[in-house]
Amino acid sequence: MIGVFDSGLGGLTVVKELMKRLPGRGVVYFGDNARYPYGGKSGALITQYAIENTEFLRAQGAKVLVVACNTASAHAVAALRERFPDMPVYEVVGPALARAAAISEGRVGVIATTGTVESGVYERGMSSLRPEATVFSQACPLFVPLVEEGWVGKPETESIASTYLLPLHSQDIETLILGCTHYPFLRRTIAKIMGPHVRLIDPAIELVNELQRRLVADHAFDAMLTKHAGYRFHASDRTARFERIATEWLGTDVRLAEPSH
Numbered sequence: 001m002i003g004v005f006d007s008g009l010g011g012l013t014v015v016k017e018l019m020k021r022l023p024g025r026g027v028v029y030f031g032d033n034a035r036y037p038y039g040g041k042s043g044a045l046i047t048q049y050a051i052e053n054t055e056f057l058r059a060q061g062a063k064v065l066v067v068a069c070n071t072a073s074a075h076a077v078a079a080l081r082e083r084f085p086d087m088p089v090y091e092v093v094g095p096a097l098a099r100a101a102a103i104s105e106g107r108v109g110v111i112a113t114t115g116t117v118e119s120g121v122y123e124r125g126m127s128s129l130r131p132e133a134t135v136f137s138q139a140c141p142l143f144v145p146l147v148e149e150g151w152v153g154k155p156e157t158e159s160i161a162s163t164y165l166l167p168l169h170s171q172d173i174e175t176l177i178l179g180c181t182h183y184p185f186l187r188r189t190i191a192k193i194m195g196p197h198v199r200l201i202d203p204a205i206e207l208v209n210e211l212q213r214r215l216v217a218d219h220a221f222d223a224m225l226t227k228h229a230g231y232r233f234h235a236s237d238r239t240a241r242f243e244r245i246a247t248e249w250l251g252t253d254v255r256l257a258e259p260s261h
């Protein structure tokens with residue numbers, strides 16, 4: 001099984017991509033909605049949560065880990081790799097950065113949670129991939145609740161997005177990484193504000209590309225992932241809201257399994 005965790009619902013955007021592109025690979029999902037949001041918490045606390053979430057997923061039979069949360073990817077991946085050396089760990093920052101480095105001349109924008117922006121992970125990553133490139137980052141903390149409340153496309157959301165994106169617009173960026181699980185829902189609004197010349201990068205798509213390449217190239221890795229094992233969903237707080245939004249986003253009936261933690 002592929003074990004996927006996120007701070008709550010957002011990582012379901014990664015599950016959706018997995019369902020579409022790697023159908024028949026089992027997924028066990030853990031949404032840590034009881035401790036959501038991660039976006040404003042310290043790196044140390046997020047790392048502790050990430051380790052606990054991974055232990056839970058391992059106990060559920062996960063053999064490969066996908067850190068779907070950008071904030072957890074920014075802070076906790078090194079600690080997870082050290083702690084669980086037998087488990088391949090995939091995350092959402094590296095693949096998006098690699099794509100941005102491949103298609104940009106030198107001006108890359110990133111939008112993300114406050115915690116991700118403050119971690120400096122994109123700047124560090126880009127300076128080793130393409131030292132001549134400049135990263136312009138902007139935290140957009142209101143985007144997550146707007147998406148969860150179903151406010152995509154409302155004039156208020158467009159106005160908030162314009163305020164956040166204006167500084168990036170004036171920097172003449174070529175690519176923009178949608179560095180948070182929820183932001184691809186706002187793709188149309190963001191594209192309208194940034195204009196057609198700015199290429200938007202969805203980390204979920206880049207992550208699944210990376211997984212897919214490894215599955216083709218590495219038989220042992222392929223064998224680690226059960227086929228036709230289905231999808232299981234867990235949350236640290238079993239709420240009707242979680243099930244309702246998850247069902248809406250995935251387009252399939254989502255019922256949460258037994259609680260954890």
Ligand code: DGL
Pocket residue numbers: 006007008010011036037038039040068069070071072113116144179180181182
């Ligand atoms: N999942 C988080 C991320 O991708 C966003 C929500 C949160 O702040 O917990 O960064």
